Amino acid sequence: xxxxxxxxxxxxxxxxxxxxxxxxxxxxxxxxxxxxxxxxxxxxxxxxxxxxxxxxxxxxxxxxxxxxxxxxxxxxxxxxxxxxxxxxxxxxxxxxxxxxxxxxxxxxxxxxxxxxxxxxxxxxxxxxxxxxxxxxxxxxxxxxxxxxxxxxxxxxxxxxxxxxxxxxxxxxxxxxxxxxxxxxxxxxxxxxxxxxxxxxxxxxxxxxxxxxxxxxxxxxxxxxxxxxxxxxxxxxxxxxxxxxxxxxxxxxxxxxxxxxxxxxxxxxxxxxxxxxxxxxxxxxxxxxxxxxxxxxxxxxxxxxxxxxxxxxxxxxxxxxxxxxxxxxxxxxxxxxxxxxxxxxxxxxxxxxxxxxxxxxxxxxxxxxxxxxxxxxxxxxxxxxxxxxxxxxxxxxxxxxxxxxxxxxxxxxxxxxxxxxxxxxxxxxxxxxxxxxxxxxxxxxxxxxxxxxxxxxxxxxxxxxxxxxxxxxxxxxxxxxxxxxxxxxxxxxxxxxxxxxxxxxxxxxxxxxxxxxxxxxxxxxxxxxxxxxxxxxxxxxxxxxxxxxxxxxxxxxxxxxxxxxxxxxxxxxxx
Numbered sequence: 026x027x028x029x030x031x032x033x034x035x036x037x038x039x040x041x042x043x044x045x046x047x048x049x050x051x052x053x054x055x056x057x058x059x060x061x062x063x064x065x066x067x068x069x070x071x072x073x074x075x076x077x078x079x080x081x082x083x084x085x086x087x088x089x090x091x092x093x094x095x096x097x098x099x100x101x102x103x104x105x106x107x108x109x110x111x112x113x114x115x116x117x118x119x120x121x122x123x124x125x126x127x128x129x130x131x132x133x134x135x136x137x138x139x140x141x142x143x144x145x146x147x148x149x150x151x152x153x154x155x156x157x158x159x160x161x162x163x164x165x166x167x168x169x170x171x172x173x174x175x176x177x178x179x180x181x182x183x184x185x186x187x188x189x190x191x192x193x194x195x196x197x198x199x200x201x202x203x204x205x206x207x208x209x210x211x212x213x214x215x216x217x218x219x220x221x222x223x224x225x226x227x228x229x230x231x232x233x234x235x236x237x238x239x240x241x242x243x244x245x246x247x248x249x250x251x252x253x254x255x256x257x258x259x260x261x262x263x264x265x266x267x268x269x270x271x272x273x274x275x276x277x278x279x280x281x282x283x284x285x286x287x288x289x290x291x292x293x294x295x296x297x298x299x300x301x302x303x304x305x306x307x308x309x310x311x312x313x314x315x316x317x318x319x320x321x322x323x324x325x326x327x328x329x330x331x332x333x334x335x336x337x338x339x340x341x342x343x344x345x346x347x348x349x350x351x352x353x354x355x356x357x358x359x360x361x362x363x364x365x366x367x368x369x370x371x372x373x374x375x376x377x378x379x380x381x382x383x384x385x386x387x388x389x390x391x392x393x394x395x396x397x398x399x400x401x402x403x404x405x406x407x408x409x410x411x412x413x414x415x416x417x418x419x420x421x422x423x424x425x426x427x428x429x430x431x432x433x434x435x436x437x438x439x440x441x442x443x444x445x446x447x448x449x450x451x452x453x454x455x456x457x458x459x460x461x462x463x464x465x466x467x468x469x470x471x472x473x474x475x476x477x478x479x480x481x482x483x484x485x486x487x488x489x490x491x492x493x494x495x496x497x498x499x500x501x502x503x504x505x506x507x508x509x510x511x512x513x514x515x516x517x518x519x520x521x522x523x524x525x526x527x528x529x530x531x532x533x534x535x536x537x538x539x540x541x542x543x544x545x546x547x548x549x550x551x552x553x554x555x556x557x558x559x560x561x562x563x564x565x566x567x568x569x570x571x572x573x574x575x576x577x578x579x580x581x582x583x584x585x586x587x588x589x590x591x592x593x594x595x596x597x598x599x
């Protein structure tokens with residue numbers, strides 16, 4: 026069926042409700058919009074669904090959610106996981122509660138138990154809940170930090186991590202087989218409850234999750250000494266972190282926490298935010314204003330599903346506020362943990378940190394200084410979570426810390442996804458510790474740069490929407506793959522790792538070898554002078570992403586080098 030035929034079906038078939046039909050009928054004559062909504066089925070990728078909310082096969086709506094969930098249900102039944110059940114959570118985005126309920130009822134109609142949270146919860150708590158409840162899988166309805174018009178659907182497996190091979194492709198195959206809405210089962214909430222298939226969870230999981238987060242403290246006595254004199258501004262960006270973050274900080278001793286009122290209540294429209302993303306400086310306008318009013322030491326922000334942490338701290342000498350990238354805050358937490366575990370002789374045997382190929386090389390330098398193994402995985406925290414599982418199963422390493430450049434990290438193994446709740450706690454503990462030494466977090470960040478080198482990273486994206494955009498992205502990747510540059514500005518390209526073909530090529534010798542990582546549509550260029558760049562299509566948005574990294578001799582030098590590299594890469598490939 027082409028787009029026009031699908032459009033006609035959705036506007037006439039009694040399966041679709043009148044609200045959906047009315048939305049679509051209002052588009053009559055707008056051929057471009059109809060084409061975009063129906064030219065394909067919303068892709069169920071390796072992590073699940075993500076797309077713009079609206080009616081159509083290429084949109085997030087209750088029908089596409091039901092269809093995807095039927096495929097997941099078929100896979101669960103094939104793996105005899107009906108009685109284990111599925112944990113389900115949702116964030117503050119528009120239609121998140123409704124989509125999560127639709128998913129639960131489809132699973133219930135297939136004889137699969139569900140354990141759905143009573144209200145919104147952080148993504149990492151869903152990861153925790155999967156193993157805590159002994160489930161076969163988990164679903165979290167969220168679009169993370171994407172714009173307000175988006176929603177999404179992440180799938181987790183029984184290890185608590187987002188699905189990885191072979192389960193990801195197995196689920197994708199089952200979803201593709203559900204080609205008609207006639208194949209989708211559902212049932213009423215009343216019947217699901219009566220049959221014991223639908224179950225509500227809440228406080229029991231909350232308490233267990235928070236207890237595990239708080240176990241990760243290293244210096245609780247220093248927190249108790251310093252916290253009373255520290256002032257923190259926190260914003261949950263109208264999302265799921267509000268109660269959990271504030272509860273943890275209060276319970277460990279931080280009483281002076283001021284919340285940005287306009288961004289406190291759950292609201293999927295994010296009315297005071299241009300984009301609920303902790304990477305954006307403009308998202309902190311209200312938090313900065315409040316921080317100045319209360320003379321805060323720190324500003325913390327969590328994204329709508331509370332798996333990413335944004336941080337601002339003051340220069341101890343000038344009082345000037347500085348923002349931290351995810352590479353910076355993650356590296357600072359890592360340095361604090363490794364330093365304190367070493368000093369207290371608490372470092373486990375065979376310690377390891379796990380990071381991604383697009384995360385700062387500063388991570389490798391810190392790990393090396395403490396004699397800790399550093400393992401790299403593909404982009405996506407699910408691959409870090411997967412390593413935790415492998416470490417335990419194979420009895421190889423003891424996981425100490427994991428981080429990725431996109432503002433996410435995990436301390437401990439109670440969850441298998443990045444956790445902004447524990448990141449807030451550990452960052453505040455680090456702030457208390459360094460305060461006892463007369464340092465702010467920014468002062469300590471400069472100390473880290475002085476110790477290991479001024480590593481600097483950046484990212485830039487090209488948005489390519491719709492059917493034409495998908496074709497353009499594919500063409501750009503083909504060009505970059507088939508004709509890699511020999512130089513980029515003043516840097517020599519030393520090697521190219523093509524993870525799509527699992528080939529790493531030394532450009533000087535022509536020698537090739539395996540990348541050592543799973544297949545993925547990613548290209549990584551190792552450059553001279555400790556620089557690098559990487560290209561990959563986004564898995565969640567119609568964008569192609571470019572990552573850059575350099576090492577300088579000062580903040581100014583590293584910033585200058587990063588700008589030069591960024592300009593050269595974008596000129597080469599865009």
